[in-house]
Amino acid sequence: MKKHTTFKVGGNAACVAMPDSVEKRLALIKFLNENKIRCYFLGNGSNVIFSDEGFNGVIIKTSKLNFINIDKKNNTAQAGAGVLMTSFSRMMRENGLGGMEFAYGIPGNIGGGCYMNAGAYGGQISDCVLSVEYIDRQGNVRTVSRRDCDYSYRHSVFMENKWLITSATFQLRPKDKVSMLSYMEDIMQRRVEKQPLDMPSAGSSFKRPRGYYAAALIDECGLKGFSVGGARISTKHAGFIVNTGSASCADIVALADEVRKTVMEKKGVQLEKEMIIVK
Numbered sequence: 001m002k003k004h005t006t007f008k009v010g011g012n013a014a015c016v017a018m019p020d021s022v023e024k025r026l027a028l029i030k031f032l033n034e035n036k037i038r039c040y041f042l043g044n045g046s047n048v049i050f051s052d053e054g055f056n057g058v059i060i061k062t063s064k065l066n067f068i069n070i071d072k073k074n075n076t077a078q079a080g081a082g083v084l085m086t087s088f089s090r091m092m093r094e095n096g097l098g099g100m101e102f103a104y105g106i107p108g109n110i111g112g113g114c115y116m117n118a119g120a121y122g123g124q125i126s127d128c129v130l131s132v133e134y135i136d137r138q139g140n141v142r143t144v145s146r147r148d149c150d151y152s153y154r155h156s157v158f159m160e161n162k163w164l165i166t167s168a169t170f171q172l173r174p175k176d177k178v179s180m181l182s183y184m185e186d187i188m189q190r191r192v193e194k195q196p197l198d199m200p201s202a203g204s205s206f207k208r209p210r211g212y213y214a215a216a217l218i219d220e221c222g223l224k225g226f227s228v229g230g231a232r233i234s235t236k237h238a239g240f241i242v243n244t245g246s247a248s249c250a251d252i253v254a255l256a257d258e259v260r261k262t263v264m265e266k267k268g269v270q271l272e273k274e275m276i277i278v279k
């Protein structure tokens with residue numbers, strides 16, 4: 001799974017499927033359910049790490065659900081789950097539609113973003129979602145409105161249900177293309193300056209605890225540069241665990257546990273992992 005995730009760790013999966021049509025997706029999900037075969041839905045793999053032992057089941061990747069339909073009259077756009085958030089954000093700007101600028105630079109796709117309620121620089125995907133289309137466990141295609149997505153900070157209804165998100169529709173608003181471009185270039189520049197983008201990672205390893213910043217807490221505990229095996233707390237941004245080249249999933253988990261323990265002992269704050277570890 002190191003080939004399919006941005007952290008570049010993890011053993012083999014039994015199978016990786018990339019269905020490219022609705023019929024194939026429905027048939028696959030029905031088949032897996034009927035035969036009680038384990039499966040895992042994967043977007044761009046930018047917030048997930050797989051165990052070193054791999055995954056004994058089928059990974060369903062959404063990368064081939066890659067379409068965007070824009071309705072200029074209503075300022076809405078529907079994007080397939082496999083569309084990268086950065087590409088979607090760029091395309092909305094090119095069409096003078098504002099709302100998704102915050103997502104420029106988040107390396108996940110629309111499905112993963114809707115699942116995680118991805119956000120940055122004061123925006124989050126739930127600000128723009130109108131509805132999300134998914135396939136339920138029985139293989140039925142359903143749509144859920146934003147109100148029923150149960151969105152909050154890095155949380156959605158999809159975390160409690162094994163539903164495959166296939167697309168999402170967004171409500172946008174007309175906006176000046178030039179001001180959008182300068183804002184998007186600015187936030188991209190901030191990412192390049194502050195984040196260790198030259199090393200494999202899953203972005204921020206911990207959620208923001210209420211009233212604190214995880215990176216500041218980790219830094220204040222003197223943990224910048226602390227490492228276990230090939231996993232290290234980035235010296236550039238203490239909120240990121242990075243793979244220095246030879247990290248295993250076990251190294252990353254051990255390092256994250258050590259960080260949580262130290263921050264609890266020294267600061268009395270409980271950190272919660274943002275990255276998802278699949279065993």
Ligand SMILES: Cc1cc2nc3c(=O)[nH]c(=O)nc-3n(C[C@H](O)[C@H](O)[C@H](O)COP(=O)(O)OP(=O)(O)OC[C@H]3O[C@@H](n4cnc5c(N)ncnc54)[C@H](O)[C@@H]3O)c2cc1C
Pocket residue numbers: 006040041042043044045046047048062081105106107108109110111112113114115116117118119120158163164165166195197201202203204276
């Ligand atoms: C350098 C870097 C910077 C980052 N910056 C940010 C940031 O600013 N803000 C932020 O929020 N995140 C950030 N992230 C984390 C990550 O990009 C987001 O969490 C993103 O939303 C994950 O999308 P993905 O497609 O990669 O999902 P994945 O990592 O593939 O999956 C994440 C979860 O979503 C589920 N999932 C994915 N697709 C589907 C689907 N179609 N149906 C059902 N479930 C699905 C998976 O099962 C998994 O549980 C960053 C990561 C990196 C590496």
